[in-house]
Amino acid sequence: LPACADHAPSFAAFAAYDSKMSGGTGGGSTDGAPMTTAEGGTSASPMATAGDADGTDSGGVSSGETGSTTASDAELLQPRILEVDMPAKVHLAGPVAVSVTTEDTSLVRAWLDGVELEPFADQGDGVFVGEVPIFGAVDNGDHVLEVTASSGPFVGHWPPVTFTVSAPAPGGQAWAVLGPSGSTTRRVAVTPEDDVIEVGSVEVDGVSKPSIRKRSRANGSELWSEGTIVLDSREGAADAVAVLPDGRMWIAMNVKNANKQWQPRIVLLDAEGYETGVEAPTEPGATVRGIAADDEGGAFAVGFGGSGFGDMDIVMWRLRHDGVAVHSGKTWDYLPTPDAPKHQFDDLAFDVMIKDGVAWIAGASTGEHEFNVAATRGVLVQMDPETAVSLEPVIVAPPYSDWRDSMFLAIADHPDGAIVTGMEVKKNGNMQQITVQVYWPDGGRPYYSNAFTGAVAYGTGVAWLAHGVAVVSGVIQDGGVLRGVLYGRGGPGANFDHYFPGTEPSAANGLARTGYGQVLVVGERTLGGVRQARAARVHQ
Incomplete structure (x- = not known):
């Protein structure tokens, strides 16, 4: 598979799925919803290949040194593979469960198109389970799975297993669901199981309040019995979320305090959406817009606020995993x-x-x-989160032709550094376009693209998929209304444009990428003049 060699997910991801496949069906999620559709199965061959005398196994990988057999080796029995249960057809991205039944075996290894997979897990009684990672339409076509069983220096082989991937084309909608009336979703993230976390706001008695909900990756159904959880009794919205490996979540909100002043609120929730008691100290006067989690479980949040000297500064908050506040409302001012x-x-x-x-x-x-001319430029600031000191020169986006002004509204990881999206504006100010740019840490820009020129056009979320496709969410002017859009650019077969439906205004406010390269896009639609949050899963 094109995406497997360097980007196959860890075997730990398989824990969220069924360990076996019966009758050649794909692995299911823990909530019973199938994540990978499969047809047929590979029947058991009557015989397994015995270990090679020269110690060479599948994929050209050495399975042991050649030489004389010792007395302890003689006590080992020849490993045999009795059955490999792998679907003959796969239709959706995700981990495809594979079960291998063996005798006298201590280790099972597998290769997908010559690339070794994670070792299979021993389930006892000679049964080993593993997964084949499928990344969607990029993997469409025929593939070969090779499996070996080992015991000491002896290796048993199984004839190559062929299967076919036929996944939906990029841009097709797997599912889409709406939130309560008077709601919107500002940001989205995925849990360790690839389920969906939406944060935004919902109206309660005519007042918008910060909210969160959790949806199934399989079909968008809500997973919490409470449905949408209101995070604060005050007016406001949740503007950013970062999920930790154990399912806990950092949430960045903006709420009106008792004095009717807007104030940031940064809290840690448990995996069920309730407060843990860990909260960053904040004051009125700033707005928080983004948050990220570090490897230890701490948080680093950013936004903006008035400096008190006539300008606006970037504002930062840093809370360690143990709840110790490091920075609270620390400002940063650009100096050329x-x-x-x-x-x-x-x-x-x-x-x-x-x-x-x-x-x-x-x-x-x-x-x-x-040129001594005022302009707005997208910027990237690389900073030590512990000291809030810039580590590299500030990256300032250069103008592109007569597109003089720009803003970076979202950022994501890229193998070369970072990928950003936002907007560019023509010199005369009457046209906008969505921009996507990749930057190296030293400021070099190896990738630039733009799309959707119009009176309004800006990107709100971005992801770089393992097979070299940039996927972007945004808002564009469509006739007389604003419309949410998700699009992909990456070459033949990977390009698509996915629009939010309807004739009333809509917006795509962000996206998230699952572990197997599928995309979740969130935002809102207006139906009969009433806003409703929207979340959708779109094939890749």
Whole structure:
């Protein structure tokens, strides 16, 4: 498979799925919803291949040294494979469960198109289970699975198992669901099991309040008995979420305090959506827009606020995994040179990711970036989250032709550094387009693309898939209304445009990528003049 060699998910992901497949059906999710559709199965061959005398196993990988057999080796029995249960046809992305029945075996290994998979897990009684990762339409076609069984220096072989992947084309909608009346979803994340976490707001007695809900990856059904959980009794919205490996969640909100002043609120929830008692200290005067979790379970959040000196500054909050506050409302002001006067630029942060211990902050800066002419430019700030000190020169997006102004509204990981999306604006200010750019840590830009030129066009979420496709969510002007859009760009067979339905306004406010390269897009639709949150899973 094109995506398997360097990007196959860890075997740990398989724990969320059924360990066996009966009758050649695909592995199911823990909630009973099938994640991979399969047809048929590979029947048991009457004989298994015995171990090779030269010690070479499938895929050209050495299984042991050649030489004389010792007395202890003679006590070992020849391993045999009795059956390999692998579907003959696969139709959806996800982990396809494979079961191998053996005799006198201590280790089962498998190769997919020559690429070794994670070792299979011993279930006892000679049964070993593993998974074949399928990433969707990129893997369409015929494939070969090779399996060996080992016991000491002896190796048993099984004839190559062929199967076919026939997944839906990119851009097709697997499912779409709406939230309660008066709701919207601002951001989305996935749990360790690839289920869906939506955060945003919902109206309660005519007042919008921060909210969260959890949906099944299989069909979008709500998984919490409470449905949508209201996170705060005050007016406001949840604007960002970061999920930890154990299912707990950092949530960044903005709420109106008792004095009717907007104030950030950053809290840690348990896996069921309830507060743990861990909360960052905050004050009114700033807005939080993005949050990321570090490897230890702490959080780093960003936003913007007035500096008190006539400009806007990026604002940061840092809370460690043990609840210790490191930064609370710390500001950052762009200086084009070390000796430049302070507070000459308006700086905003909209999103953040943590990669290799470095916080990448995506935002915008307005000021005289060149030619003594004020302009707004997308910026990337690489920062030590512990000290809030910039680690590299600030990356300022260059103008593209007569598209002079830009903003970076979302950021995600890319093998070369970071990928961002947002908007670019023409010099005369009457046209916008969605921009997607990749940056190296040193500021080099190896990738640039744009799409959807119009009166309104901006990107709200971005992901780089393992097979080299950029997927972007955004909002565009469609006739007289705004419309949510999700699109992919990456070459023949991978390009698509997916629009939110309806004739009334809509917006795609963000996206998340699952462990197997599928995309969840969230936002809102207007139906009969009433906003309703929307979440959809779109094939890749």
